[in-house]
Amino acid sequence: KTIVIATRNPGKAKEFTKIFAEKGYKIKTLLDYPDIPDVEETGKTFEENARLKAETIADLLKQPVLADDSGLIVDALDGRPGIFSARFAGEPTNNAANNAKLLHELTGIPKEKRTARFHCTLVFAAPDKESLVVEGNWSGEIGTIPRGDHGFGYDPLFFVPEEQKTAAELSDERKNEISHRGKAVAKLRNQWENWLKN
Template sequence: MSASALRLVLATRNPGKIRELRGILADIGLDVELLSLDEFPAIGDIPETGLTFAENALIKAHAVASATGLPAVADDSGLCVDALSGMPGVFSARWAGGHGDDKANLDLLLAQISDVPDGRRGAHFACAAALALPSGTERVVEGTMSGAIIREPRGTGGFGYDPIFVPEGGPRTLAEYGAEEKNAISHRSRAFRPLASIVAELLRAM
């Protein structure tokens, strides 16, 4: 199979993730036709029933590979706060109850650790990126980015918990980073870049 004929489904409808993976794959010289779930409207929401980021990423990747008959890549990511014993973790997107309510999630988290002193507000973002082939072959790569939680949101970029997370080395929050600058150090990039090399190896062997 020629590189130009390769097709890969990214198990998301998030255009930002599509752009990011397309750039990573281009960086390693793999020419693929990258599809999103928008092109498969019959695929509904995939329940994330795993207890780890890796489990959820694999659930999504296998479900999409099975439904489309094409190799699929999925990720699951979240914020892990030391003072909350690693929570919200896999529940990051629905920490306040509703899925994807960034402000409610952020406000609840800040309230929960309001009494935690500055020196004990460590946290990290984690991401698991998974590849699943229709044959059942699977691979998972995980990446993390360490930092700390500040007391008040700062910055207008990014999304989710970015306005309260300062990566190691500070002093800016992720919401104060430019998109390319953030992608160079992010947990998602640290998972997707090594996975992209695995994608290239496995797809070229098909």
Template structure:
């Protein structure tokens, strides 16, 4: 079974990706499981650039296939913020409860489609032969008027998806994974990995 290292220290992301990769014949290792303890400087200008930086760094350290994602929330009323700074928004150690309430407060005068927002996930894979591939998934929604739901993590309690009449924080994990930005990106990444692994054989 081919080893693939997931370039993240975010346990919530690892849990989600493991759930979605359980039918895929690779051994997915976290950075911790691979014995890697480094801080990667994510100084890209886009989600894709940051995902590439992470995947390439880990592939070069280990010589193994590495995948990475960079994801976040884009709120149109806030000119796309927090965007690529989603994890560091209002400070890295600021709780998501505070971040979520801050965004809700900023949108207190926004109505209807003015509250449009989306989760974005860019994924990158770096192969030891130097090839790098990327893909992207999004899920559209509206910023809710209050936090709802204890499933998921991060900004999930404030992104309301009209088709399902609930926030992503209220969704069962199986539902969220089937429609989420990360779920969509990962489905594409599986195809990219499959093709890349076949080339290596």
């Protein structure tokens, strides 16, 4: 049992591998298909971009494909970087530069105004089928010093009050239990085996 995930982000790939291994599935990502070109993310929403990735690659491979479009929504920045989270500091994705830019833009903003959330929209697409769409959110606060070396992306700056830790200080298992991506996958699991059969 193999699921193809339309991502080239190694951080996402690692999380999905772990999440789906527990369910008895193997995953492949676009890192396993170097000849497939990048899908341009021209949508204006997480869902539009996740659909673009999942539906384009499902048509190309003629098999079911899952895609994740996700990002960090910061209240004090009117929701930025949002759908532009991967390339906040420019192309190609540079996590260190993204985190530095985020800290810089929040200079002088007090703790109580540093609220943010991670969002994840997952789209499962298959040829000649209506896509399945689920989402998950995870609330936190943007810290002032990066902490922890698990996870990826903005995790070292994403402080989770309930855990008194940044996302990068959580174990991989714990992050998957409570994260935006973990919650979205939990919703997907209730529906996708039926969806694949019909």
